[in-house]
Amino acid sequence: MKIWVPMDSAAKALGADEVVAAIHAEARARGLDVEIARNGTRGMIWLEPLVEVETDAGRVGYGPMTPGEVSAIFDGGSSLGLVEELDWMMRQTRLTFQRCGVIDPLSLVQYEAHGGLAGLRRAIDMSQDDLIDEVKLSGLRGRGGAGFPTGIKWDTVRLAHADRKYIVCNADEGDSGTFADRMIMEGDPFCLIEGMSIAGIGCGAVQGYVYLRSEYPDAIAVMRRAIELAREAGILGENVLGSGHAFDMEVRVGAGAYVCGEETSLLNSLEGKRGVVRAKPPLPALEGAFGKPTVVNNVISLATVPVIFEKGAEHYADFGLGRSKGTIPLQIAGNVARGGLFETAFGMPLGEIVNDLGGGTASGRPVKAVQVGGPLGAYLGTSQFDLPFGYEEFSGQDALIGHAGLVVFDDSADMLGMARFAMEFCAVESCGKCTPCRIGAVRGVETLDRIRAGDGAAVELLTDLCDTMESGSLCALGGFTPYPVMSALKLFPEEFGAVREAAE
Numbered sequence: 001m002k003i004w005v006p007m008d009s010a011a012k013a014l015g016a017d018e019v020v021a022a023i024h025a026e027a028r029a030r031g032l033d034v035e036i037a038r039n040g041t042r043g044m045i046w047l048e049p050l051v052e053v054e055t056d057a058g059r060v061g062y063g064p065m066t067p068g069e070v071s072a073i074f075d076g077g078s079s080l081g082l083v084e085e086l087d088w089m090m091r092q093t094r095l096t097f098q099r100c101g102v103i104d105p106l107s108l109v110q111y112e113a114h115g116g117l118a119g120l121r122r123a124i125d126m127s128q129d130d131l132i133d134e135v136k137l138s139g140l141r142g143r144g145g146a147g148f149p150t151g152i153k154w155d156t157v158r159l160a161h162a163d164r165k166y167i168v169c170n171a172d173e174g175d176s177g178t179f180a181d182r183m184i185m186e187g188d189p190f191c192l193i194e195g196m197s198i199a200g201i202g203c204g205a206v207q208g209y210v211y212l213r214s215e216y217p218d219a220i221a222v223m224r225r226a227i228e229l230a231r232e233a234g235i236l237g238e239n240v241l242g243s244g245h246a247f248d249m250e251v252r253v254g255a256g257a258y259v260c261g262e263e264t265s266l267l268n269s270l271e272g273k274r275g276v277v278r279a280k281p282p283l284p285a286l287e288g289a290f291g292k293p294t295v296v297n298n299v300i301s302l303a304t305v306p307v308i309f310e311k312g313a314e315h316y317a318d319f320g321l322g323r324s325k326g327t328i329p330l331q332i333a334g335n336v337a338r339g340g341l342f343e344t345a346f347g348m349p350l351g352e353i354v355n356d357l358g359g360g361t362a363s364g365r366p367v368k369a370v371q372v373g374g375p376l377g378a379y380l381g382t383s384q385f386d387l388p389f390g391y392e393e394f395s396g397q398d399a400l401i402g403h404a405g406l407v408v409f410d411d412s413a414d415m416l417g418m419a420r421f422a423m424e425f426c427a428v429e430s431c432g433k434c435t436p437c438r439i440g441a442v443r444g445v446e447t448l449d450r451i452r453a454g455d456g457a458a459v460e461l462l463t464d465l466c467d468t469m470e471s472g473s474l475c476a477l478g479g480f481t482p483y484p485v486m487s488a489l490k491l492f493p494e495e496f497g498a499v500r501e502a503a504e
Contacts, residue, residue, distance in 0.1 A: 001027075001034050003073065004052040004059065006101065008041035008186050009218045010179065015066065016049040022067035023051075030074060040187015042101035043341035044088050047080070058082045088342065088357075093319060095311075095327050096304045097343045100187035106225055108233055111190045117235070119309030123198045124243040128158055131202040135305065137313035139325025143180075144170055144261075144298030145373065145402040147324075147391045150305075153295060156285040157203040160293035165205035167196050167247075168270065168289055168296045171212045171219070172254055172261045175374025177333035177405035180341055181299035185212075185219040188303070189226035190235075193249065195302035197240060198309060199295055200247035208249035209289070211266050214256050223251050258429040263296040265431060276431040298403075300329060321347035324390035332358045334370075334407035351385025354408055365410035369491065371418075371484065373402025375425050378487035379415070398486065415488040415495045420448040422484035444485065451496055459496055462489060 005011070005020050020036055027034040041048060050063035053073060061080040062073055072078065080086060094100075103110040111117070123131055136151030157165055169192065173181040184192060196208045212220050227249060230236045238246045257275045259265045264278035267289050288294025304326065308316045317325045324346035330353055333339050337359030354360070354370055361367055369379040378399035380387065387393055394401050409418070427441035447465075450458035462485070489496055 001032060002037060002054040003034060004037050004039050004054070005049060006041045007038035007105070007218070008048075009182060009216070010045050011041050011048040011050070012218070014048045014064065018067050019049045019051065019065050019070060022070045023073065026070050026074060032074070037104055039103065040100045040105055041183060041341075042083065042089065043097065043183065043343075044086070044338075045340040046338045050083070052083055053079075058084055061086070088338075088340070091357075092343050093327050093345050094343050095307045095316065095319075096191075096300060097184070097188070097329060097341070098307070099191065100183060103188070105187050105189055105222055106229060108190065108229060108235075111188075115310055116190055116306070117194060117241075119306035120194045120197055120235070121241065122309045123201055124241060124245065128202055128204065131198070132158060134309065134313045135202070138308045138316045139313075139320070139323070140301065140304060140308065140316070141323075141325070141391065142298055143300035143304070143328070143403070145175075145400065147401070150297065150301055153285055153297070154199060154203050156283070157205070157293045157295050160286055162293050164207070164290075164292050165203055166289040166292055166294040167199045167203065167205045167208040167249075167302075168263075168267065168294055169196060169208065169210040169299055169302055170261065170263060170266055170296055171210050171216075171299050172266060173213065173216075173299070173403070174258045174261045175377075175403050175405050177371075177407040178331050178374065178403045179333075179405075180329040180331055180403070182216055182219050183329075183341055184299055184303045185210075185216070186222050189223050190230060191303045191306055192223070192299060193226060193230050193235065195305035196249055197235065197247050198305050199297070199302060201240070201243075201245050203293075203295055205295065206246045206248070208247065209270055210249065210251045211260070211270050212251055212253050213260075214253050220251060220253060227251065257431075258425075259431040266296070267294070277433045319345035321345070321388055321390040322392060324392070328389065328401070328404050330357070330389070331403070331405045332408070333405065335361045335363055335410050336408040337362050346390045347388045349385065350380060350387045350389060351382070353389065353406065354385065358406075358408060361408060361410040363410050363412075365412060367408060368411040368413050369409050369415070369488075371407045371409070372405070373400040373483075374405055375422055376483055377402050377405075378483040379409075379418070379491060380487070381491040398483065400483065415492040416448065416452065419485045419488040420445060420452075423448060448485075462496070 047063035049065045051065045052059040052061050061083040099114050132155050140150040141147040171181050236248050240247050252270050254260050254269050260269045260275040265275045269275040284294045284296050319326050327343050327345050330342045342357050369381050371377050371379050423444040430437035432438045447458050
């Protein structure tokens with residue numbers, strides 16, 4: 001009897017290790033021989049710990065499982081049915097996450113059996129020109145938030161003249177409501193290694209770094225072990241899969257500063273310096289890590305590369321909406337009934353994501369707003385729920401997709417308080433290098449506090465500043481923080497004015 005129990009951080013936080021101990025104890029008491037395999041999460045966090053039992057028909061799920069309920073696994077108790085046939089799984093387009101929750105994350109045999117290394121083997125036989133053209137043709141854009149075309153970034157590094165080049169993976173996943181990077185690293189680490197190897201071959205880089213936040217100890221451990229196994233198997237090193245190409249990589253751990261999610265701050269931290277932003281130009285693609293040309297890509301961007309080379313650029317580009325090609329891992333969190341990761345093609349309406357996939361709020365109260373793109377992303381109201389999930393579609397609404405994290409709020413949320421939180425967050429987390437963040441965020445907190453205290457002039461000041469932001473002029477509020485502040489004020493003006501009127 002083979003039973004799968006996730007070793008993913010989310011599942012462990014919800015008691016997966018305790019469930020494993022209970023299964024062992026129950027099997028011993030019954031005199032049964034049980035093999036327990038550890039996998040990544042399938043992304044259905046509301047069902048974790050999700051226990052899967054292998055049967056002739058497929059893997060049958062039980063969850064959310066508790067130690068006191070494990071007897072149901074052995075007694076044929078009520079199950080969720082075949083996991084692959086659950087509505088959440090059936091409706092997805094799983095490309096990047098095709099192996100997450102399916103395989104043992106540290107088994108190269110299982111990785112290859114499910115399509116792994118096919119992309120790298122194809123890339124090895126291509127010229128650098130053809131390899132990078134394949135990435136361009138796929139339409140892949142940065143999944144870390146900016147949405148910059150990946151192929152163009154790679155080509156810039158390829159064409160740069162230098163004695164050494166680097167591939168840097170930005171795994172400093174600091175936005176609220178995001179966990180896709182961690183889920184890949186803990187559930188399918190060889191996918192990221194393969195993607196970075198392809199990038200190294202295409203750009204002429206021989207060294208890669210995964211910059212990981214210290215708050216992810218499980219991801220750090222899994223990635224480091226996977227790199228060791230890949231090196232032992234010849235996937236990394238002086239002769240990648242016998243191709244003559246050299247590429248190796250290592251994990252560097254940051255101290256947990258939000259600003260190090262910005263690529264130049266990350267590079268400073270990676271080099272052992274203080275994590276503050278660098279002036280641009282020069283771009284990291286020309287002078288990045290240690291002053292050399294450097295590709296800096298998000299985890300999901302790099303982890304998507306293998307499937308592009310496995311199935312072909314045109315296959316990947318067939319999914320999506322407009323210039324938003326391929327799939328996006330939606331991370332649904334906050335006050336939501338069904339939180340988790342759902343990979344789908346760009347274009348799904350926001351309301352379908354929140355109300356259908358997410359099941360509305362966990363509290364049962366009406367949805368009030370959803371913040372997309374992390375703590376500095378805009379709030380979107382129910383009147384905007386027809387908005388398709390795409391880069392240009394969101395930017396047209398003064399919003400951003402960011403890392404595709406969605407945080408849901410019900411009608412009890414204090415939007416003035418949420419706007420202040422975003423502003424204070426920026427003031428606290430700012431590295432202080434740029435004037436708008438260093439000074440503007442602090443002044444912004446003061447302005448919102450004045451509004452809370454009933455200062456009518458402060459409301460007018462905030463409105464004028466947001467109008468300035470909309471006109472494209474220099475933002476005096478600090479960094480990206482106008483997005484949550486401006487959207488909260490626009491969607492719920494009565495909450496800003498009501499406070500002032502009550503005080504008067």
